[in-house]
Amino acid sequence: MTSRNQQLFELSQKIIPGGVNSPVRAFKSVGGNPVFFQRGQGAHVWDVDGKSYIDYVGSWGPLILGHAHPDVVKSVQKTSENGLTFGAPTEAELEIAELICKLVPSIEQVRLVSSGTEAGMSAIRLARGFTGRNKIIKFEGCYHGHDDSLLVKAGSGALTFGNPSSAGVPQEIAGHTIVLDFNDAAGVEETFKQIGKEIAAVIVEPVAGNMNLITPKPGFLETLRSLCTQHGSVLIFDEVMTGFRVGLECAQGVYQIQPDLTTLGKVIGGGMPMAAFGGRRDIMQCLAPVGAVYQAGTLSGNPVAVAAGLTTLKLIQEPGFYENLSDTTRQLTDGLTTCAQKHGIDFCAQSIGGMFGLYFSKNIPASFAEVMACDKNGFNRFFHAMLDKGIYFAPSAFEAGFVSTTHGSKEINETLSAAENIFAAW
Numbered sequence: 178m179t180s181r182n183q184q185l186f187e188l189s190q191k192i193i194p195g196g197v198n199s200p201v202r203a204f205k206s207v208g209g210n211p212v213f214f215q216r217g218q219g220a221h222v223w224d225v226d227g228k229s230y231i232d233y234v235g236s237w238g239p240l241i242l243g244h245a246h247p248d249v250v251k252s253v254q255k256t257s258e259n260g261l262t263f264g265a266p267t268e269a270e271l272e273i274a275e276l277i278c279k280l281v282p283s284i285e286q287v288r289l290v291s292s293g294t295e296a297g298m299s300a301i302r303l304a305r306g307f308t309g310r311n312k313i314i315k316f317e318g319c320y321h322g323h324d325d326s327l328l329v330k331a332g333s334g335a336l337t338f339g340n341p342s343s344a345g346v347p348q349e350i351a352g353h354t355i356v357l358d359f360n361d362a363a364g365v366e367e368t369f370k371q372i373g374k375e376i377a378a379v380i381v382e383p384v385a386g387n388m389n390l391i392t393p394k395p396g397f398l399e400t401l402r403s404l405c406t407q408h409g410s411v412l413i414f415d416e417v418m419t420g421f422r423v424g425l426e427c428a429q430g431v432y433q434i435q436p437d438l439t440t441l442g443k444v445i446g447g448g449m450p451m452a453a454f455g456g457r458r459d460i461m462q463c464l465a466p467v468g469a470v471y472q473a474g475t476l477s478g479n480p481v482a483v484a485a486g487l488t489t490l491k492l493i494q495e496p497g498f499y500e501n502l503s504d505t506t507r508q509l510t511d512g513l514t515t516c517a518q519k520h521g522i523d524f525c526a527q528s529i530g531g532m533f534g535l536y537f538s539k540n541i542p543a544s545f546a547e548v549m550a551c552d553k554n555g556f557n558r559f560f561h562a563m564l565d566k567g568i569y570f571a572p573s574a575f576e577a578g579f580v581s582t583t584h585g586s587k588e589i590n591e592t593l594s595a596a597e598n599i600f601a602a603w
């Protein structure tokens with residue numbers, strides 16, 4: 178008898194390309210069929226066949242408070258009773274904008290949008306409008322959404338499927354994007370030496386989370402900061418993933434670097450479609466209706482999404498929030514590392530705040546090339562064995578994982594004991 182999961186996937190493929198609404202969901206690189214989820218509560222999700230899983234994907238990052246947090250759900254219910262969208266200013270969007278500016282010191286002004294992709298593409302257009310230049314620098318394996326300029330040697334699903342530069346992007350557009358190596362400060366220095374005056378912006382995930390997880394080497398982000406300052410280029414931190422995920426001041430607070438612009442998403446929407454970009458007032462003032470850089474959105478600042486985001490941003494300010502989240506995440510990564518190494522498996526893991534990376538390799542990778550050298554088949558085998566045991570990691574060796582405040586010792590111990598069984602029989 179076929180499972181409901183299988184039936185739904187067969188039907189979906191007939192009517193939705195690949196059966197999914199975002200390619201990373203398709204399990205294509207790990208093999209097998211994607212899981213159709215029916216509900217989630219706290220750290221757990223249930224599929225359409227009634228099987229439960231401990232969830233380390235958390236909808237790819239937004240669910241820092243776990244699934245269906247009662248306060249977030251309540252705020253969404255209450256707000257929606259007053260109307261779903263106005264396409265006009267609301268008091269709540271001012272409140273969340275003020276809160277973002279208060280929590281992230283580099284953000285003097287902010288604009289709300291509906292997705293990380295929109296935030297990234299808007300930030301790039303703004304940087305180009307502000308500087309009057311066209312070229313941008315990005316790093317191989319970093320993913321900033323699926324805007325044309327940024328879909329060049331990108332991470333995430335693009336990398337997962339081995340097609341990091343998309344068809345359909347005109348060469349005239351891709352040609353303005355210079356792709357360099359993450360953590361290679363010398364390469365960036367050399368490029369600035371040659372064409373510094375032409376560079377509108379450097380965009381970077383301060384912690385790269387779309388090619389597994391790579392932390393910045395000491396000095397890398399500092400070099401980007403000083404080169405951009407020296408050459409009048411705009412430094413953009415893509416904190417869609419790291420924003421309020423690695424700490425209350427985001428990754429820029431952890432590494433003490435102030436970018437000129439920041440993109441945010443995921444956590445700031447509390448599970449609803451909301452994102453933002455913001456930064457230096459003089460740059461943000463170039464946006465229409467004040468300045469000449471056009472950017473817009475019918476559902477931007479949607480009141481229901483804002484309500485979920487506001488509730489989430491209030492809860493993450495509780496004392497000890499990030500200490501506890503980091504501890505739980507570290508218990509997971511330390512536990513998995515100890516367990517694998519006890520059985521002689523080349524595996525390691527690391528975490529920062531509530532995000533983590535798992536690597537089938539002797540050492541923690543520090544570059545795109547090192548991530549690519551990890552044992553992808555080992556990851557795929559581990560992924561499926563864990564899935565069987567009811568542990569849901571991201572279905573790709575090139576995505577970070579996420580822990581929520583609803584993951585506790587019970588979930589971590591259950592995960593570690595599943596891993597122990599798998600690694601013992603490896």
Ligand SMILES: N[C@H](C=O)CCC(=O)O
Pocket residue numbers: 199200201202237320333334387418576
């Ligand atoms: N890594 C991606 C976003 O951050 C995963 C989400 C997606 O592409 O659907």
